[in-house]
Amino acid sequence: MNTVALAVTDGMLHLELAMAYEVFGSAPAGVAGPWYSVVVCGPGPVRAGRFLLEPDHGLDQLPHADTVIVPGWADVDEAPPADLVDAVRAARDAGARVVSLCTGAFVLAAAGLLDGLRATTHWGHTQALAARYPQVKVDPDVLYVDNGSVLTSAGKAAAMDLCLHLVRLDHGSSIANTLARRLVVPPHRDGGQAQFVTTPVPAPDNHPLAELLPWVLERLDQPLTVEDLACKARMSSRNLGRHFRAVTGTTPLQWLLTQRIRHAQELLETTDDTVETIATATGMGTATTLRRHFNRTVGVPPGTYRRTFRSRNRSGPNDSEQHHHHPRAADAAARAVRG
Known part of the structure; x- marks a missing residue:
């Protein structure tokens, strides 16, 4: 015994x-x-x-x-x-x-x-x-x-x-x-802790990105670049990078990818939208791109995540995501999601 x-x-x-x-x-x-x-x-x-x-x-x-x-x-x-x-x-x-x-x-x-x-x-x-x-x-x-x-x-x-x-x-x-x-x-x-970690936007205050971050969150469906963010913030790309590192602990592109993935998580949890539709809504462009970044960042494919977090045990009507688990690559985007 x-x-x-x-x-x-x-x-x-x-x-x-x-x-x-x-x-x-x-x-x-x-x-x-x-x-x-x-x-x-x-x-x-x-x-x-x-x-x-x-x-x-x-x-x-x-x-x-x-x-x-x-x-x-x-x-x-x-x-x-x-x-x-x-x-x-x-x-x-x-x-x-x-x-x-x-x-x-x-x-x-x-x-x-x-x-x-x-x-x-x-x-x-x-x-x-x-x-x-x-x-x-x-x-x-x-x-x-x-x-x-x-x-x-x-x-x-x-x-x-x-x-x-x-x-x-x-x-x-x-x-x-x-x-x-x-x-x-x-x-x-399946997967790891990153499935269960959210990365909240810093509380509004007087930091240099206080106006920029909410502006970006309202435009996640758009193909934003670092230059777009720098222009909106009225600063150089290099200066923008310094402020992002100080405020969020990561780079502008890493932070942007984190927010796109987080928005995808919310849509997978709360809607029946297909992966293709969610890819468009989060600025990922294609379902293939979303699946690749989502799997690397969260540790499981979008379909597996949806089945885990939906209140009813079903996927979206046209979601053909396979049920098997894909290993996650430990990249910078994963570190961004974990905060």
């Missing part, structure tokens, strides 16, 4: 903790052999949000588990408790499979378990993780990373993706799919 230990301490996020307990706590129909044995390990009564938990065991029991799961850590600006970090490190040294959910990656990084490995966390904290632990190869694009004995997930719902991935590894796809149906969640999601 695979013993799963949930490593908890004050400041843990209760959503990720509850997800893990729900997935591993009871077997779905069709499981022939033994299921997981779940224990909660902590230093004593633990507060997770508004909930007070009574752990089954102390943190010293983590090395006896087969799998150790570290839920999200609420205050990533503070170093995680030393006793938790030491116990997680000891569990890994004892041969346990160690898993972090959301910002639990900061605990694994503090324990040195992510050194030299790819890892991820919630997209809002990937930069902080990379800055604090430069030896970790932080990948902000994915829902989870499986390094074999050390696994990390992105934020919130991606914790469920990783938990189901573990069930798939341990019990096979059929059982994982049965469990996903019971939980009313997709058994597997």
Whole structure:
């Protein structure tokens, strides 16, 4: 039997903790052999949000588990408790499979378990993780990373993706799919975190692009160039580039592509327009161009995105987008969308 230990301490996020307990706590129909044995390990009564938990065991029991799961850590600006970090490190040294959910990656990084490995966390904290632990190869694009004995997930719902991935590894796809149906969640999601990240326009203020940015958003269907933007802003192209970098963190063309993709996402979510129509409305010109940029930026084709985010499970009437997943290229446009 695979013993799963949930490593908890004050400041843990209760959503990720509850997800893990729900997935591993009871077997779905069709499981022939033994299921997981779940224990909660902590230093004593633990507060997770508004909930007070009574752990089954102390943190010293983590090395006896087969799998150790570290839920999200609420205050990533503070170093995680030393006793938790030491116990997680000891569990890994004892041969346990160690898993972090959301910002639990900061605990694994503090324990040195992510050194030299790819890892991820919630997209809002990937930069902080990379800055604090430069030896970790932080990948902000994915829902989870499986390094074999050390696994990390992105934020919130991606914790469920990783938990189901573990069930798939341990019990096979059929059982994982049965469990996903019971939980009313997709058994597997295509793409990465960029699907779920919006890039809002900076709040109106006195910056030099305050009038230009709304003007551009009203003309996304038009073939705008850097020269067009510079002319509207009454500045040189070089000066425009400097201001864009200061205000948006990216170049004019990257920002423009981000807004076109974001508008395409909105149309895919809220209309039945074909990909060809959306390509015209977003200034992409052709469906081929939209598909290429959308797939590179968001990580999935437009049709897959629409099926994921529409309230009803159908595509547009003439949308012939294929259902398979295409790998995403990590280009500048993807960085722009992630903000």
